[in-house]
Amino acid sequence: MSLDPTQKQDIIKQYQTVDGDTGSPEVQIALLSTRVSRLTEHLKLHAHDVHSRRGLLSMIAKRRRLIFFLSKLDKARASSISKKVGLKD
Secondary structure, X not given: OOOOHHHHHHHHHHHOOOOOXXXXXXXXXXXXXXXXXXXXXXXXXXXXXXXXXXXXXXHHHHHXXXXXXXXXXXXXXXXXXXXXXXXXX
């Protein structure tokens, strides 16, 4: 479940730290969170889609690693992005 380029650009503009930023942890976490929520909705309808479930679990793990990395750099930034995307702190 990939995102439309327009949706992706909107998310990037909303979460970027400086102008032209596409690779900061905040942007990556926001993009992964959007993909995770879309894939979760897909799996509610298609419960036996094992390949998508495996991809979902890998995206969740990657998002968790990014949040852990960001918390080592700056706890305030990590808690801020967690609250913005709707994750537990």
